[in-house]
Amino acid sequence: MNLLVVLPILVALGALRLLKAGLLAWMIALWMAIYLTLRYGFAVPIPASVITLYMGITTMALATYVLSSRERFASCSRPLIALVVERRLRTLLIVVVLGLPLLVAARIYTNMSQPLQPPSFARTVHPAPPSEPITVRGQTFDLNAVENPFRNLEKSDPSQFRVHVENGRRVYYQNCVYCHGDNVQGDGLFAHGVNPIPTNFRDSGTIAMLQEGFLFWRIAKGGPGMPGEGGPWESAMPAWENFLTVDEMWDVILFLYDHTGQRPREVEEHAK
Ligand code: HEC
Numbered sequence: 001m002n003l004l005v006v007l008p009i010l011v012a013l014g015a016l017r018l019l020k021a022g023l024l025a026w027m028i029a030l031w032m033a034i035y036l037t038l039r040y041g042f043a044v045p046i047p048a049s050v051i052t053l054y055m056g057i058t059t060m061a062l063a064t065y066v067l068s069s070r071e072r073f074a075s076c077s078r079p080l081i082a083l084v085v086e087r088r089l090r091t092l093l094i095v096v097v098l099g100l101p102l103l104v105a106a107r108i109y110t111n112m113s114q115p116l117q118p119p120s121f122a123r124t125v126h127p128a129p130p131s132e133p134i135t136v137r138g139q140t141f142d143l144n145a146v147e148n149p150f151r152n153l154e155k156s157d158p159s160q161f162r163v164h165v166e167n168g169r170r171v172y173y174q175n176c177v178y179c180h181g182d183n184v185q186g187d188g189l190f191a192h193g194v195n196p197i198p199t200n201f202r203d204s205g206t207i208a209m210l211q212e213g214f215l216f217w218r219i220a221k222g223g224p225g226m227p228g229e230g231g232p233w234e235s236a237m238p239a240w241e242n243f244l245t246v247d248e249m250w251d252v253i254l255f256l257y258d259h260t261g262q263r264p265r266e267v268e269e270h271a272k
Contacts, residue, residue, distance in 0.1 A: 005040045009033045023075045027062050034058050123196065126210065127227045129217045136220045136241045136249075146213040147267060148250050161254075168255025171248045179236065184259055194236035201256050208262040215253050215264075219244075 016029055035058075038051045066076050083089050083096070133142045153161040172184075179198040181188040186200030199206050207215060217225070223235030240249060257264055 002041050002043055006037060009036055009041075022079060023066070023072055024079050027066060027076065031055075031058060031062060125196075126214070129214055130227070134217060134221070136216075137246055139246060141213070141216070143213045143217050145267060146216065148212040148216075148253060148264075150247075150250055150254060151212065151264075164251045165254050165258045167248070168251035168253065169259070171244060171252040172255050172259075175240070175243070176252065184256060190236075196235055198237070201262075202260050204262075207256055207260065207264065209265055211267055212250075212253050212264045213267070215256070216249055219249050219252065 013029060013033060016026060021029070035051070035055055038046055038054055066072050083093055129143045131144070133140045135141075150161065150164045153164065172180075177188055179188045179190050179194070180186055180201065181191065181198070184201040186198045186203075188198060191198050201207050218237070220239065220241040222239035223237040224239050226235055244252075253264075256262075
């Protein structure tokens with residue numbers, strides 16, 4: 001309960017009692033007191049639809065109370081009739097006649113001018129990597145031109161290439177499996193605890209359309225190295241430059257392509 005709201009309401013009702021207010025004033029006051037208590041009186045907000053429901057019931061209960069006896073009905077309608085016919089109440093009548101429709105109109109206006117959707121930010125999953133060269137463990141890499149130093153072994157020395165892929169497999173299952181999953185599908189043990197979820201490398205929209213230099217940058221710098229448009233969420237992807245050597249990072253990239261059967265996007269000719 002929010003006492004800062006409820007106590008003043010009780011005090012106001014007490015004051016009405018001292019003032020010996022008429023029945024109409026009591027009905028209006030009770031209606032408002034119940035509304036304000038429901039709307040602001042609880043620490044945990046009550047849904048608007050539930051408040052509407054309760055206020056409907058309140059209105060019916062108060063109306064039943066007034067209408068169930070001739071005296072009560074008369075004592076409620078007397079001030080209303082006086083308001084309409086008595087000269088000295090003319091100003092009040094004008095205020096009421098103009099004010100009520102204005103209140104309704106204002107409420108409809110504020111409801112309609114509210115945006116219908118919560119503000120949403122589009123997250124760029126693959127933001128442009130920095131155009132300046134990056135430094136990883138003391139070495140400088142130009143991401144526009146860098147290539148996997150072990151990629152050429154695939155043709156020139158296949159057995160040495162396998163050694164690198166196997167080392168990448170070790171790196172993956174020692175470090176990445178917890179998030180990116182047993183089968184590199186982004187469904188590791190921790191995957192459900194993080195938002196955005198870890199990348200599913202089997203998805204054709206990830207490593208197949210990326211250059212190895214892009215992966216190298218993302219692996220080395222992780223979530224902390226994401227530029228602003230990669231937000232607004234905090235990516236849990238660690239910055240692996242703190243834990244892996246440069247060669248291990250290139251090896252795990254070889255493994256990801258080898259394991260999924262995907263090919264990296266080539267560095268475009270003009271960039272070389
Ligand atoms: C703590 C969980 C976690 C671990 C461990 C982890 N990652 Fe990630 N990784 C993520 C999340 C979450 C994303 C998606 C958000 C993002 O792009 O930063 C991601 C994204 C990536 C991306 C970007 C893919 C793309 O399409 O842009 C690469 C590459 C990647 N991870 C590689 C790795 C490698 C390699 C390892 C192990 C050395 C690893 N990750 C370990 C959580 C993790």
